[in-house]
Amino acid sequence: MPSFRSRLIQGLTASTAVAALASGLAACGGDSSASTSSAAGSGVVTVGALSNGAAVQTDLKVSEVASLHAELPPAVAKRGKLVIGIGALPTGSAPLNYIGSDQKTITGVEPDFGRLVAAVLGLKPVVTNATWDNLFVGIDSGKTDVGFSNITDTEERKKKYDFASYRQDNLAFEVLGSNAWNFDGNYLNLAGKTVAVGAGTNQEKILLEWQTKLKAQGKNLTVKYYPDNNSTYLALSAGKIDAFFGPNPSIAYHVIQDAKTTNPTRNAGKFSGAGASLQGLIAATTKKDSGLVKPVADAINYLIKNGQYAKWLAAWNLSNEAVSTSEINPPGLPITNS
Template structure:
């Protein structure tokens, strides 16, 4: 995951553009006070899926669990805060800025907030560029990273991990497409969009080459760099599907109601299922508490509520894992 820079007021327009791009049919929902801090699909009606973009997030909360809080290292317990580091400015729904351009929101802060609740700590955000997440963890400045960090074998040499989401790529198609992607043969002869220089491009090229060797048609790969361009291409039928990061695709599908996920594939490729994890400096004593806190969230249902809130139910894990097999060094 590359470094991200803090966005300015243009962020709000970009977020609204993301959820309205496909056929320009999504609508901004207005709250009781007339604000536009919620975005909902056209026709969703009251009580339907709504995306909170404003700074007042009304986050889901949960109770402290004393036995798990007792696992937190004494220095952190005495301080009373959980110093969480993240990198904002990425595409929603991961970690991004609200409509006030200063409040960090998204699925990552929501999960970190729940973990802090279980540990009986006050959550304190530290928003930095991507590279400085690891610099801060190394120095002990930050306790844990919640920033879409994938477990890799190389990172496991320096950090401990407690997983909480799958790291998947997704094929997104116009709603009602009537086909699914389970493997290479399903994209033979199809026109698929992708961003250049990404892992998903590498996957798509590899699949197309495998199909040709088997006597199947190649995949027509179309390259896009702008979100609005590929969603308009989906809406007009110029693309059969777009292959991108699952969180962004799932968020868009849930928020507009105009597309659907027709297949997912591990971001780690065929050899290993990629996983996203809370990340701490190796052997700093915190990871067990994070691991048990995350499993508490899974068991009490608040974890599922947060994922559903951001349209990421398809990235749920049945339980948190401690330092699982990560992406191999040759895959990173």
């Protein structure tokens, strides 16, 4: 079984996906450049396509930037393709990476962003799906140019890989829309609350640490466990718990799914998945010294500056994970905590 911290580093697992998309999550191997970006230089990338209601489908105008294309390693520029690695096998994880409503195209937050970066660099995106471990094998072997798969920036990984950050790595609290409570980044606001969390997860570790701190102050935080997300959300709807503490992307997804129901939910506040002392970051991942990390980071910063980045996050209800700039190899999760 993975450790608390390794679960964080690997990103969302299948267990965090909401059951409503189960029929669309069966992932497959092979390439999927998809209809979301038909060719390099086409000028339009569609994000949120085939999402089964997880996103607002949005067409974004993105053309090749010649100066950034010129930064590419010669072999990649000559090939004209950017091989994007996704670690979504066997089941995928909505809204990050999963099989779309056509039952064949890899869709989600991560492949969409890989396609945007490829468009800026003037390359045709080729999205490949693998298991988590084989994603890194592909990068190591050079068969995969860059991983876009909710990969957390860590100091341990920097021994083998270069990073270009593009999203905050956050956890969040989900409450009923009728509940005015907010976390506000302060664990003291959890006093007297009953919160559900997944067993064996990084968020459980953090929540139990807060419970211990509150207990030392004579305050109570009740932690509840349920066998699956359906049971958790039934408990939330019935008022048996005040909040659910889980990965921010999966909560963003569920908020969208519940928006038109009789019991809508909302995000009541986020917290860094790396803990209080460090903002965790999700990053594009390339083989160390491959020469790709700078053009990828520059492409991300172009998308940030020109507004496509914000529209991509908004389409997937993840605006609360925006970064102001893409950094190359920023401080990552310390080796002692990984």
